[in-house]
Amino acid sequence: MAEDAKGAGDAFKDAVFAALVTLALCTPIIMFRTESDQNSGALELIFRPVTVLVFMALAFVGRLVVASAGARPARAKAAPSVGAPTGFRAFVGQVIGPLGLVFLLVYPALLVWWLGPSGSLKWIDSYGIQILIYVMLGWGLNIVVGLAGLLDLGYVAFYAVGAYAYTLLATTYGLSFWICLPIAGLLAALWGMILGFPVLRLRGDYLAIVTLAFGEIIRTVLINWSAFSGGSAGISSIPKITFFGLRFADADDGFDTYFGLDYSPIHGKLFLYYVILALALLTNFVTLRLRRLPIGRAWEALREDEIACRSLGINTTTTKLTAFALGAFFAGLAGSFFAVRQGFVSPESFTFNESATILAIVVLGGMGSQIGVALAAVALVGGFEILRELDWLKAIMANWFGVPDFDPTQYRGLLFGLAMVVMMVVRPRGFVSTRSPSIYLTRRTAVSGDLVKEGHG
Amino acid sequence: MDNLIQQLINGLTLGSIYGLIAIGYTMVFGIIGMVNFAHGDVFMMSAFIALITFLFLTKTMGLGYLPFVLVVVLIASMTLTSVWNWTIERLAYRPLRGSFRLAPLISAIGMSTFLSNFVQVAQGPRNKPIAPMFAEIVQFHFGEHTISMQYRQIVIMAVTVVLLVVFWYLVQRTNLGRAQRACEQDRKMAALIGVDVDRTISITFIIGAALAAVAGSMYVLQYGVVSFSDGFLPGVKAFTAAVLGGIGSLPGAVLGGLMIGLIETLWQMIPTPGVPEYKDVAAFSILAITLIFMPSGLLGRPEIEKV
Numbered sequence: 001m002a003e004d005a006k007g008a009g010d011a012f013k014d015a016v017f018a019a020l021v022t023l024a025l026c027t028p029i030i031m032f033r034t035e036s037d038q039n040s041g042a043l044e045l046i047f048r049p050v051t052v053l054v055f056m057a058l059a060f061v062g063r064l065v066v067a068s069a070g071a072r073p074a075r076a077k078a079a080p081s082v083g084a085p086t087g088f089r090a091f092v093g094q095v096i097g098p099l100g101l102v103f104l105l106v107y108p109a110l111l112v113w114w115l116g117p118s119g120s121l122k123w124i125d126s127y128g129i130q131i132l133i134y135v136m137l138g139w140g141l142n143i144v145v146g147l148a149g150l151l152d153l154g155y156v157a158f159y160a161v162g163a164y165a166y167t168l169l170a171t172t173y174g175l176s177f178w179i180c181l182p183i184a185g186l187l188a189a190l191w192g193m194i195l196g197f198p199v200l201r202l203r204g205d206y207l208a209i210v211t212l213a214f215g216e217i218i219r220t221v222l223i224n225w226s227a228f229s230g231g232s233a234g235i236s237s238i239p240k241i242t243f244f245g246l247r248f249a250d251a252d253d254g255f256d257t258y259f260g261l262d263y264s265p266i267h268g269k270l271f272l273y274y275v276i277l278a279l280a281l282l283t284n285f286v287t288l289r290l291r292r293l294p295i296g297r298a299w300e301a302l303r304e305d306e307i308a309c310r311s312l313g314i315n316t317t318t319t320k321l322t323a324f325a326l327g328a329f330f331a332g333l334a335g336s337f338f339a340v341r342q343g344f345v346s347p348e349s350f351t352f353n354e355s356a357t358i359l360a361i362v363v364l365g366g367m368g369s370q371i372g373v374a375l376a377a378v379a380l381v382g383g384f385e386i387l388r389e390l391d392w393l394k395a396i397m398a399n400w401f402g403v404p405d406f407d408p409t410q411y412r413g414l415l416f417g418l419a420m421v422v423m424m425v426v427r428p429r430g431f432v433s434t435r436s437p438s439i440y441l442t443r444r445t446a447v448s449g450d451l452v453k454e455g456h457g
Numbered sequence: 458m459d460n461l462i463q464q465l466i467n468g469l470t471l472g473s474i475y476g477l478i479a480i481g482y483t484m485v486f487g488i489i490g491m492v493n494f495a496h497g498d499v500f501m502m503s504a505f506i507a508l509i510t511f512l513f514l515t516k517t518m519g520l521g522y523l524p525f526v527l528v529v530v531l532i533a534s535m536t537l538t539s540v541w542n543w544t545i546e547r548l549a550y551r552p553l554r555g556s557f558r559l560a561p562l563i564s565a566i567g568m569s570t571f572l573s574n575f576v577q578v579a580q581g582p583r584n585k586p587i588a589p590m591f592a593e594i595v596q597f598h599f600g601e602h603t604i605s606m607q608y609r610q611i612v613i614m615a616v617t618v619v620l621l622v623v624f625w626y627l628v629q630r631t632n633l634g635r636a637q638r639a640c641e642q643d644r645k646m647a648a649l650i651g652v653d654v655d656r657t658i659s660i661t662f663i664i665g666a667a668l669a670a671v672a673g674s675m676y677v678l679q680y681g682v683v684s685f686s687d688g689f690l691p692g693v694k695a696f697t698a699a700v701l702g703g704i705g706s707l708p709g710a711v712l713g714g715l716m717i718g719l720i721e722t723l724w725q726m727i728p729t730p731g732v733p734e735y736k737d738v739a740a741f742s743i744l745a746i747t748l749i750f751m752p753s754g755l756l757g758r759p760e761i762e763k764v
Contacts, residue, residue, distance in 0.1 A: 024540040028509035028533075029502065029576065034585050043585060045512050151559050153566070198749045205492045205562050206748050209696065213741040216693070220741070224734040352689065356570050363563055413574035420567025424560045425552045 011067035018063035019056045026052045096371060101281075104132075108273050117266040124269050127382055129276055129341060133334055134381045136280035138361040138373040140330030143287055145359065146368035147296065148323035149303025150200070151208040153355055154215025157195075158188040158328035160222065160350035162335025164229060167345050170239045177241050177340050181333060188332025189325040196324035200317055215355060222347040234346025241340045243271055272341055279337060283330045284370055290326075299323050300368075353413065360416045364423055380419075384412045462604050464722050470610045470679060472718020473617040477672035478695035479702065479710035480624070481665030487641045487705035488661050489554070494565035495545060497692015498572035499666055503538040503673030504683045505576055508585055510534060511677070523590060527678075531616070534670040542666030543659055551655070569688070577685040586682040613675045620671050621711065624664070628707065637661060641705070690737065694721070697744040703757020712755065717743070 031052050032045040107128060111120035137159065144152045165184035169175045175183075199210045222229045229235070240248060246255040248268030256263040290296040298319045302309050310316055339345050361380055365372030387393060387408035478500050485493040510533045514520045549568050553560045591609035628634035636657045639647040648654045676691070677683060698717045702709025717740060725733040747754060 021540060021544060024537060025544060027537055028506045028513070029579050032509050032513065034509060034512065034580055036583065043512055043587060045509070045517060149559070151562065199745070202748060202752070204559055206752065208559075208562060209492060209700075210745050210748050212693070213744045217738050217741045217745075220735065220738050224731070353570070356566060359563070359566065360570075363567075410578060411574075413570050414578055417567045417569070417571030417574060421549045421564050421571065424556070424564040424567070425549065428553075428556050428560050 011064060014067055015060045015063040019060040022056045022059035023052065026055050030055065100371070100374070104277055108270050112266065112270075117264050121266055121269060124266070124273050126385060128273050129269070130385070131378055131382045132273070132276040132280050133338060133341075134358065134361060134377040135374050136276065136283050136334045136337075137331060137358045138365065138377045139280065139283040139287060139370065140327050140334065141358050141362050142365070142368065142370070142373050143290075143299075143330070144323050144327035145362050146373070147287070147291070147303065148299040148320060149204070150320060150323065151204055151359075152211045152324070152327065153208045153352070153359065154195075154211035154213070154218075155327070155331055155358055156350045156352070156355040157211075157215040157218040158192055158331035159335040159338070159354070160218060160347070161188040161191050161328075162332030163339040163345045163349070164222065164335075165332065166336040166339045167235050167238050168229075170340075171235060171237075174239075176245070177239070177336070181336050184336035185329045185332040188335065189329035192325040192328025193321060196321050196328075197317075200320040200324065212352065212355075215350075215352065219347050219350050222350070229347070232347055234344060234348070236344045238339055238343050238345065240268070240343065241272060241275070272337075276337055276341075279333055283333075286326075286330075287370065295319065295322060357416060360420050363420055366427075380412075380416065384409050459602055459604065461726075462602070464726055465719065466604070466606055466610060468719035468722035469715060470613050470718070471722060472698075472715035473614060474672045474675055474679070474714075475691065475695045475698045475717050476711040476714025477617060477620075477668045477675075478691060479698040479714045480707060481669050482696050482699040483702070483704055483707060483710040484637075484661050484665050486699070488637065488644075488658055489550075489561075491550070491561040492565065492696070493550075493665075494562060494692075495549075495568035495572055496665065496669060497690075497695065498569045498576075498688035499538060499542055499545070500669040500673050500676075500691060500695075501683070501685065501688030502541055502572055502576060503534050503666070503670035504676050504687065505580060505585075505673075505685075506537050506670070507531075507534040507674040507677045508587060508683055511587065527590075527612070527674075531671065531674050534674050535667040538666045538670035538673070539663040542662045542669075546659060546662040551658075569692075573685050573688055580685065582685065584682050584684045587677070589681050590678060609678050613679060616671065616675065620668070624668065625707075627664070633657075633660060693744070694740050697740055697747070700744060700747050700752075701754055703754030705758065706754070706756040709754055709756035 031048060033048055034043045035046055036042070037044050108120070108124050111123050114120070115123065137155070141152065141155050144150050144155070162184040165187045166177065166180040169180045169183065170177070195211070195214045199207055199214075202210060223232045225231075242248075243255050246258050247253065248255050248265075248271065250263040251257070254263065255261075255267060261267070291300070298309070298314050301312075301314065302316060302319055306316060309319075338349070342349075357380070361376045362373055364380065365374070365376035393408075478496065481496045481499070482493060485491060485496070507530050510530045511526065514526045514529060520526050545568055549564050550561055553564055589609075591607065591612055593608045594605045595608060595611065596603055596605045628637065636647070636652045637660070639650075639652055640654055640657045644654055647657075672691075676687075694717055695714065698713035699710050700713070701716060702711070702713030720743070721736050721740060724736045724739050727733055
């Protein structure tokens with residue numbers, strides 16, 4: 001709100017109003033915390049007035065800042081730019097991709113050199129591999145949401161199909177990971193087509209809800225059909241990954257013995273790291289190549305204006321279906337990898353929250369931008385894990401804010417949700433908001449995201 | 458036979474909760490064409506507000522007269538939830554008008570994630586149980602049939618009916634309702650003839666939240682337990698109800714809610730082992746099938762897209 005005539009008094013009134021609204025919002029939910037009584041189990045209320053006052057003060061100050069920022073003469077809004085990016089941004093744009101790739105390739109080696117084999121285990125496993133799974137899922141969903149403009153809220157269902165496909169094939173028929181991987185991908189793609197075919201003629205938000213429904217149906221079936229999927233207990237002792245038939249185990253026929261190395265669990269982890277890196281890069285490579293083909297252009301055209309597409313003779317159903325199936329295919333591959341890495345699958349891992357997380361990664365990365373999605377995955381998944389490691393942060397939270405066992409991952413969903421809202425309000429095109437056109441006449445120019453009219457079809 | 462009627466009553470109780478939530482979905486969709494994904498979590502929030510207010514009144518204040526407590530809980534929950542939904546609309550949805558089409562939905566998904574996690578952080582991840590209220594059983598005799606109802610089921614149905622009548626009056630007979638229906642038909646035209654569109658949309662969110670808060674209070678009364686994740690399933694089922702009844706249609710939302718409630722309870726009576734567990738699948742399938750084959754629902758108008 002930028003009413004110029006607004007005086008300081010009005011801003012103050014606004015701020016008081018904001019503080020009062022905050023008081024109303026906080027009244028029961030923050031002011032009283034319900035705790036079960038140790039003995040009787042009945043709920044007791046714990047009064048927390050200070051927290052409410054802190055929130056009210058924050059709202060008051062925040063509103064004042066916003067109001068004073070609005071009162072200042074508004075900066076002329078930069079016109080949407082068309083043209084080759086220049087200077088520093090162009091440099092960053094060109095360099096960050098290759099640089100990131102090199103970093104990812106040497107990341108485990110650096111860690112092993114720095115922390116030693118056992119010290120780097122955690123960093124490779126819960127940072128490297130974990131983040132890369134999300135990068136891959138983000139890139140896969142990016143095909144569906146970012147390129148084709150179809151909001152898929154049930155993406156995690158295909159992830160589950162992949163995971164269960166590998167698990168069941170491996171435990172029932174004893175097939176190896178490398179045979180199951182493409183099968184899992186194809187099965188997920190098949191499911192993508194089966195589910196996609198009836199729903200793809202729906203308008204955007206209905207499509208989103210139906211995919212959500214399908215995702216939940218698949219999860220509920222996995223929970224209840226115990227004979228097939230092991231029910232909510234899941235399936236454990238899934239065969240581990242092998243290196244051309246060599247197990248990563250401390251055994252005579254293991255990888256380490258075969259190559260005459262001393263046994264170390266790091267070898268298996270390193271192998272897993274490079275496998276998921278290769279899978280993620282495959283996703284990226286396929287996406288980048290497809291964007292240059294007619295099908296990729298059709299996706300993006302479809303995202304911008306469906307009716308125009310139809311009148312130009314693009315078969316919208318086939319176009320959407322390929323995007324849907326391809327996205328599902330990569331989710332299947334990722335799911336299969338998830339199962340082999342975890343050694344255990346259960347429906348718990350495939351809740352709607354997981355879909356929302358992947359969607360948040362894509363949205364924050366600026367739907368359509370590959371680098372943006374990767375950076376968002378690193379920030380959202382890795383950022384919180386890093387916060388958990390920081391002892392001084394824990395000490396501050398315990399001593400100053402009275403939060404004894406501070407666990408930042410608890411706040412992850414909170415911030416994910418908030419970030420999605422703020423992103424839509426402030427920068428609906430994401431962090432990386434320029435589009436590089438896939439076809440151009442003489443020179444490549446970057447188009448500001450403001451110029452593309454996304455999803456008005 | 459007796460069991461069937463018993464289950465029908467249970468289904469109607471559940472259905473009236475779904476119907477009350479569904480009205481919020483359908484009104485918001487009617488007026489700004491957006492699926493308010495966070496509405497289920499607003500309902501969960503209202504249930505928490507009701508629960509805490511109830512504990513505050515009975516434990517901290519020591520009030521014992523339940524009907525009075527219930528009325529205060531209902532009013533507090535309706536008011537405070539309205540403030541929540543008003544704020545949500547103001548901060549998360551209003552700035553997005555005129556943005557690209559999926560932006561409000563994505564924002565609403567973010568808001569939904571935010572709300573459930575907010576409650577989890579503020580109140581802890583455990584279930585919050587309270588002692589059952591109005592648990593006395595009333596028996597009705599019809600010839601040789603006996604139907605027993607819990608007192609609270611009667612309370613729930615009575616409250617629902619009374620509030621629906623009030624709501625119906627509000628939408629059909631007042632200036633506010635007329636403005637709202639005008640915005641629903643054509644927002645630009647309504648603005649031209651002097652309807653304050655922004656205010657009307659705000660009020661729509663407030664009414665939706667108030668009805669969700671009634672549902673939330675009734676939910677606490679009926680089941681006596683809430684957790685932070687309780688917004689998702691009832692939310693999706695209420696949305697199913699709105700879609701089944703024809704999204705945008707108010708009687709449709711109530712009808713759809715009752716139908717979903719009945720289907721869900723009757724589904725659990727199917728004697729084949731293994732089938733009753735799939736009650737959620739039944740609800741989700743209805744959602745998918747309705748959207749695919751009958752997107753305008755039972756009582757809705759077909760939607761024509763203009764270029």
